Each structure stands twice: as C-alpha cells, then as structure tokens.
Amino acid sequence: MTTTIAPSRTAQNPLTAGQLPPWAPWGLLGVSLLIGAAIAGLIAGASGSDFSVVIVGLVGFVLYLVSVTVVSQLIEGGRKAADRLVTGLVVGAFLLALIPLISLIVTVVVNGAARFDLQFFTWTMRNIVGEGGGVLHAIVGTVLVTLWAAIISVPVGIFTAIYLVEYGRGALAKAITFFVDVMTGIPSIVAGLFAYALFALFAGEGVRSGLGGAVALSLLMIPTVVRSTEEMLKLVPNDLREASLALGVPKWLTIAKVVLPTALAGIVTGVTLAIARVIGETAPLLIIAGFTTNMNYNVFDGRMMTLPVFAYNQYISPGVQEQAYFDRAWSAALVLILIVMILNIGARVIAHFFAPKSGR
C-alpha cells in the first residue's frame, strides 16, 4: 500500500522501477553465507571444535530468508516479499532433501570401499572369524530368492493385469483392483510372517527356507507388477485391438501377438523396477530365510543368506574384531546399492529406447 510506487527515486526505466535487480537475491545469499561462515569460524575458535559447515548453511539460509524478505518488503512491497520468502523456503526444502541422499551415498561408498576386493566376491563366511571372508553365499542367495520371487509373481501379475484390462467386468474385477491396492500397503514384515505361517503348516515350527523368502517377496512384488502392467496395457490403442479382431484373429491371439508386444517395453520396465524394489528387502528374509555362513544352492531346504540380511547381521552382531564385521556390512551395502541402481537405470534405459514410437 505505502511503498509500492516509488516515482520519487531516480527511476531511469519506469518498467523496472520498484523491482529488485535480478542479481539482488544472489548477492544477499552470498553475503548471508559469508556472515554464516564468519559466525561458524567464531564458534569454532571460541569452543575449539571443528569448523561446522552445518552452521554456515543454517545461519546463511535464515539470514538470506530474513534479508530478502525485508529488502523486498521495502522496495517491492508485501506481496512480492511473500513470494520471495516462499521461493527461498521451497528451494531450501529441495536442497535439504538432497543432503541425506548425498550423505548416504558418500558414506556407503567410502566405508564400503574398504572390503570391495576380489576375496569379498569369491569367498563365503564358512569358518571365518574376524577378518577375511566374503559374500558369495549371500549374493547367490539373493539371486536365487529374487529369481524365484520373479518366477512366482511375474506370470501372476501379468495375467491379472490382462484379466483386469481385457476381460474384467463387474464385481470380481472391482474386488481384485481393490485388493491389489490393499496389497501395496502390506508391511514387508507382515509378508515375512505370512510366509512363515504358511510354511510352518507343512514343515513345522522354526522352518527356514529360501522359497519361503521368495513367497514373501512375491507378495510384495505382485501388486507392483499388476499396477505397472495394467497401466501399460491401457496405453495400447484400442484401434490395434479392433483391427486385429476385425481380421478374424481370436481374442487370445490378439492379446498375445498384438497387445502384449506393443506394451512389452513398459512391462519389462515395470518388472525390473519391481525386482529393484524387493531385492533390498530385509525384514521378510530375516524371518523366513534366516541367516547362515554357508553356501546353500537349494531354495527348498535350509537357511539361505541374502545380501541385505548379511549387511544387517554383520553390523548388528559383530564378533571380537568389530571393524572387520563393520567393513563387510558396508561393502555388502555398497554391492546392494550398486545392484539397485543398475536395475533402476536399466529399467529407464529400456523404457527410453524400446518404447513404441507414438507416431505423432
């Protein structure tokens, strides 16, 4: 109301009068960070502690918000000031969210490099106390359990999606859609308990097996596969189906030869992402697959170590030479993160390069 119009100042250009120049926020940010650095330096000098980047960021950010709001309020008025304040907050929120991501990846890479060697990938933990040993048994276990989970859940997931998109009408389809949604929300530990309860029926109390882990994982994987496949099938143009049916092709052949190939890239992407999601699951495997130091190739019988459980177990119950166990845990975490990232990037590459061209 009061200060929005400022004709009295030396208004060279009436269009830019009453506005902050574009460099002003950056200048204020730089000054704020400098002051933050000065304060952090004073604190470090006074208390003898290390120079804290956290204080620089925190003080600098708060100072920037205050100064940009005040300056904008004086020159541009209240509405612009609020706008600049919110812009600062929103950008700050995004940067804040990047901190854990960067910190986590740096921590895992730095700590994981210690044991990222050949022995780590070629040895098991059989008869290993203290240093040495490796994760071969855990990698084999992870691959087998995930493979079986995929064998169970991919056909079920894809056929369910086909049912929902191509056949499903009425109450059954509605019920399936609803319960697939419900399944998405099942906590992973409950999936593990379910697999335990199921296998305990046949094999008695205390049962542990890789297949149980696969069942638990497929319970978590199926809804993801159904959802993504359903989305992809819905994207297939109806014209294609109608053209095929009009040529006299049976419906099942239309689905198998026209609809599925068109949606294939998307389905493969969805399945890859679903695998990436379950391959890092720890809780269900901790319950039903258990842990062991030995190699086990048989998913139907006996305890089976997996990478996430290995990382957990090494870190939570270290032996006498603690550091050796911690190093192994971090290296296993690094391997796990690499696998998940490769799967994620692979899924995106597939989606990008093999997607059907839309033609317009």
Add this chain to the structure above:
Amino acid sequence: MTTAAPAAPRAAVTNRPADIVFKAVSTTAGVLILIALGGVALFLVVQAVPAIIGPIPEEEGANFWAWVWPLTFGTLWSALLAMVMAVPLAVAIALFITHYAPRKLAQFLGYLIDLLAAIPSVIYGLWGIAVLAPFFQPGYIWLAQNLGWLPLFSPPASGTGRTILTASIVLAVMVLPIITALCREIFLQTPRLNEEAALALGATRWEMIKMAVLPHGRSGIIASSILGLGRALGETMAVAMVLASSGVVSFVLIGSQNPSTIAANIALRFPEAHGITVNMLIGSGLVLFAITLLVNALSRWIIAKTTVDGGR
C-alpha cells in the same frame, strides 16, 4: 484362384478352446491374488490366536493386549513424528519440481528424489547408526540442557543419539519420496487455465499457487500423506537398527528410554523366538496389518472420492 472356404465367414467368435483357456488362466491369476490375501489374514489369525486368548509368559506382561500396547504406541508415535517432518517438506519439494525448477531440469530433479525411495531400508539403518545418530547427539544434549523443562525434551539425553527422534528422521527421509511423487502428479494436474488466469490477473507465483494449485491439490496432499503414513507404520529395518528401545511408553524424544515399534520388535526378536513367543510376535504383526489396512483404506477412499467429484 482361391476357392474360398464357404464356411469360414460364419466362424463363431466365441467358444474357441484357446480363448476359453486364456481367459480362464487370466481369471485364475486374479482370483489367486484374492486367495493369497485371504491366506495372509487367515494364517496370521490362526497363528496369533494362541497368544491372544491364552496366557503369555509372565515376564512379558499381564496379557497379550498389555504386551502389544507399548509397541503400538511406539509405532504410532514414531510414524506421527515422521509425518510432521516429511509432509511440509514433501509438499515444498513437489512445488519446487513442478512450479519452480527450470522445465528441462525438473524431470532429472524428480528422479533424484525418487532415488531416495530406491535405497534399501537396511542401508538407511546403517546410515542412521553411523552418521545421523552421532551427528544429532550433541544437539540432543543441548536440547536437554536448555529446553529440558518441555516434556518432549526432558533430560537425561541419550548418549548414543539412537533415539526415537533420530529414527523418525530416518523414517521421514524414507517416506519423503513417496509423498513427493504423488503430490507432484497432483500439482501437475492443476487446470492450466486456472494458473494462467491467476498470473494474468497479476498474482505473484506464490499467490497463484495459493489460489490455484493448493486448493486443487488439497485432498491429494491428504491422501498421499496418509499413504506415506502407512509406509512409515510398517517400516521395519531402519527403526530396528537405529532405535535403542526399551519398550516403555514415553513421549520423550531424545532420551535413552524409547518405545519400540511393532515391526522393529518382530525383526529383533523373531530369529531367536520359539513357542508362544512366535505366536505373540505374529499376533502383533496382525495388529500392525490391521492398522496399515485401515490407514491405506482411508487414503484410497479419499483418492476415490476426489477423482469422482473432482476433475475440472
């Protein structure tokens, strides 16, 4: 040339054996999911009943419900704390990606946030213990000294930093990408004309968001928050590893006596459990299942309600 088969045009469209088989296979797959879910509920109930109706070991508590209550409290309390931190941040990030970031960068920045969701929870656990807890521990001591009169920060502060507040921060980081992803989609669906009309009338960007984007996305924000809450309730490993729990009921955020959560308690005790303890743990899993079911159903209901009468 070709002697057209006279009967061909009348080939019945229906009743081809292969068609019937294919449809049957598809339907079976769908029904299998229903059976599996029914099985989850049934098996859990069967395994839980001995602990729920029968006596439990004396050192655990008076009965099943007295035993499971502190765990339920811890589950709800930690998830609530995580939500308080995650929801405003997630909304702000979604706004940044949809309305502030340069167009060309937006998709990449969104992918960065999605990466947070791809990281396995056991790694969050390792990170929480090794980095986050020592990082916040001096802050907890400061809080206990200066704000100790508040019940939330009553001293003594934890010596390790592995408190319920640290666990909740880890949880908040984990649910952040889920809420952000949903909010992003909802904000992108804001009718373009509404946004442009607001801007054309001279609104600043924040006023445009306040008038057009947020009212349109309000129910979406609520629904996605509840979905994130469901995820936070069921999260196991990160809490099991980070939290130094002692099974008390306490609102103190920074102390060494912390309530445990259902999921973390199962993960920590199941490997060594036998006899009635297994039934008790499965019973607590059933309680968790019921809570998450309720929360997710609520969220779905809100989403379904708004997509029907929402729109444009």
